[in-house]
Amino acid sequence: MKIAFFVIVIAVVSSAGAASKVTYDVTSFGAKGDGYTDSTKAFLSAWSYACNSTKSAVINVPSGTYLLATAITFAGERCKSSSIMMRIYGTLVAPSNYNAIATSGDWIRFHRVSHVTISGGTLDGQGASLWSCKTSGKSCPSGATTLGIYNSNNIVISGLKLVNSQMFHILIDACANVKLQGVTISASGVSPNTDGIHLISSTDVTIVSTKIATGDDCISIGPGNTNLWIEKVACGPGHGISIGSLGWQLEEPGVQNITVTTVTFRGTQNGVRIKTWARASHGFVTGVSFQHVTMINVKNPIIIDQRYCPDNNNCPNQAAGVKIKNVLYEDIHGTSDTQVAVKLDCSQGNPCAGIRLQDVNLNYTSVDKPALSSCAYAAGSASGILRPTSCL
């Protein structure tokens, strides 16, 4: 009796171990890594099985190139699985005719998922033909974000490579607890609107060990983001890391507790930027640290721009409503491609407060001319090495 009971217990434990994970391979649902067979339906079937599984599920994508010819949504609201890992060894490629996805918002969308990991692989947005349409001045669709994640939590994106998105490469919207690590993003330095990672209304997002080269912001931080951690990011070419644009809406959630540390900008239009519309808004920015930043030939290494009003349109009173408070710039060093290396251009109606400059060491690339700083409606303190001299 005793021995039999013991054996049964062992059997249950080991089968529970083996059965705690179930793997679905997209090729067994008809996906083909041949580069031209549309695998959208196969991916959706694999997702449906993974989502319905009562166990942890793995969706395996072997090496090969899989065409996803239309926009695809992985919806999670009815999932039973405790977690889903999409393990990609191959490349997912968008259709070469941009019209097939360009008005869909996103090419690959995750909606209301939780405990989802996307690991490895490449997402190729094939955006070049849409970029040429846009730069030719013709009227063109706005384009699709390559990977959009909405209303989701406990997400990990690891070792993923994104290339040539039509528009944003990654969008994180209304999510909590998201970790991006070892992600690589690349698109031409002159491709329009190809932001690397755009964040809206999300909390506890971490971006580490990531390399971004695009034609727009490497990372853009929209309204409503809190507890964001950005570390070990290499940016360039591109427009830098930007908080904003903020303050388009009158009622707009604020941006709070943002850390950007150990980041390098190479040949970018901006380094660390905060940008708000010059219009009325109850939005705010508070508790931001930019630390240990290397600037290499950056046009505007440190910039707050509260006068954003393209074509002088839609900014009736020109004083930005967004209040910027408690921003630290610490150990920011390297070279500026313009003479004004530090520009703090705040709102006349809502001056910046609590700006701290500590050990800022920036030289103008043009020999024999000193770097300068320029302040408007900015208050705070400065300490340590201050090159250019502080204007606070």
Ligand SMILES: *[C@@H]1O[C@H](CO)[C@@H](O)[C@H](O)[C@H]1NC(C)=O
């Ligand atoms: C998953 O469950 C839903 C109902 O909850 C059902 O409509 C769908 O067919 C199921 N998919 C699979 C692959 O079993």
Ligand SMILES: *[C@@H]1O[C@H](CO)[C@@H](O)[C@H](O)[C@H]1NC(C)=O
């Ligand atoms: C600020 O955000 C970090 C994560 O980026 C978090 O660890 C920390 O607890 C947050 N601080 C507050 C006061 O919420």
Ligand SMILES: *[C@@H]1O[C@H](CO)[C@@H](O)[C@H](O)[C@H]1NC(C)=O
């Ligand atoms: C800027 O130039 C000064 C004077 O040549 C030099 O001492 C300093 O180290 C330079 N700063 C950086 C970040 O290279």
